[in-house]
Amino acid sequence: MDNKNTLIIAHRGASGYLPEHTLEAKAYAHALGSHYIEQDLVATRDDELVVLHDIYLDQVTNVAKVFPNRHRDDGRYYVRDFTLKEIKRLSVWERRKPGGTEAVFPRRFPTGVGKFQIATLEEEIKLIQGLNAASGRVVGIYPEIKRPAWHRSEGFDITLLTLDVLSGLGYTQRDDPIYLQCFDLAENKRIRKELGSQLKLVQLIAENTWAESDTDYERLKTESGLQAIAQIVDGVGPWLGQLTKLDGHGSGRTSTGFVRSAHDAGLLVHPYTFRADQLAPGFETFEQMVRWFVRHLHVDGLFTDFPDKALRALQNDVV
Numbered sequence: 001m002d003n004k005n006t007l008i009i010a011h012r013g014a015s016g017y018l019p020e021h022t023l024e025a026k027a028y029a030h031a032l033g034s035h036y037i038e039q040d041l042v043a044t045r046d047d048e049l050v051v052l053h054d055i056y057l058d059q060v061t062n063v064a065k066v067f068p069n070r071h072r073d074d075g076r077y078y079v080r081d082f083t084l085k086e087i088k089r090l091s092v093w094e095r096r097k098p099g100g101t102e103a104v105f106p107r108r109f110p111t112g113v114g115k116f117q118i119a120t121l122e123e124e125i126k127l128i129q130g131l132n133a134a135s136g137r138v139v140g141i142y143p144e145i146k147r148p149a150w151h152r153s154e155g156f157d158i159t160l161l162t163l164d165v166l167s168g169l170g171y172t173q174r175d176d177p178i179y180l181q182c183f184d185l186a187e188n189k190r191i192r193k194e195l196g197s198q199l200k201l202v203q204l205i206a207e208n209t210w211a212e213s214d215t216d217y218e219r220l221k222t223e224s225g226l227q228a229i230a231q232i233v234d235g236v237g238p239w240l241g242q243l244t245k246l247d248g249h250g251s252g253r254t255s256t257g258f259v260r261s262a263h264d265a266g267l268l269v270h271p272y273t274f275r276a277d278q279l280a281p282g283f284e285t286f287e288q289m290v291r292w293f294v295r296h297l298h299v300d301g302l303f304t305d306f307p308d309k310a311l312r313a314l315q316n317d318v319v
């Protein structure tokens with residue numbers, strides 16, 4: 001497969017270099033040559049869409065300091081309990097381990113340092129569109145609707161607002177530079193069938209143990225499962241462990257056959273997550289890992305925290 005066709009998707013922006021989902025991380029992702037930039041979407045108390053990975057605020061902001069009494073009984077601070085105005089008062093920092101001050105990825109941007117804010121979906125898209133205009137290069141968006149069933153249980157239809165905001169900013173057609181992604185198969189079906197969206201859709205694939213949604217991912221991963229969802233979505237987003245396994249000798253990787261089954265069903269495959277500081281077992285270097293998935297498994301795109309390194313791995317690949 002031609003490397004030029006391998007989509008480099010900046011996972012939460014250039015999150016290997018700047019705190020995830022900040023506008024700074026998105027601007028840097030654009031500058032580094034990413035083809036698409038990812039947005040995770042969560043709703044505030046006053047029904048605004050903000051770009052944030054978790055439905056919680058506590059691992060990536062100083063919310064516990066600014067609003068010490070606003071957690072729920074489980075001790076977590078929920079985005080849904082704060083207005084946009086309140087959320088704008090928070091400082092974003094490099095992701096920390098739960099309940100402490102230790103960074104999840106210690107060799108990245110120092111945690112607790114810098115002046116970063118949470119952005120709305122509209123703010124982020126306007127930034128990307130502005131950079132597209134200024135650079136003459138069309139970088140696409142890759143929004144993910146987070147936990148639609150949970151948002152519904154909180155009294156809010158996050159999908160309707162997402163489609164409305166996207167439509168207002170020019171993303172309505174199949175050929176528009178956007179992939180819309182969700183872990184919840186029922187919601188993808190609804191988006192395609194009931195709401196009639198023409199946008200390219202991607203079904204994310206988790207493990208059933210992660211409790212991401214009611215979707216049965218074991219069933220989804222089978223050949224017949226993939227054939228069935230190809231009637232609804234354009235592609236799938238599996239995690240790396242679903243595509244490969246260590247070979248019998250424990251010294252290298254072998255394919256699980258997933259990519260071939262998905263391609264046979266007519267689905268694109270955009271796996272997550274390629275991290276230079278967290279290699280999948282069996283790989284010596286990031287470049288080797290990227291090339292193996294592209295050259296050997298023929299994935300169509302990849303989510304990475306390090307878009308520049310992924311692009312360089314493929315550009316230097318003269319095989």
Ligand code: CA
Nearest residue numbers: 038039040144
């Ligand atoms: Ca995501």
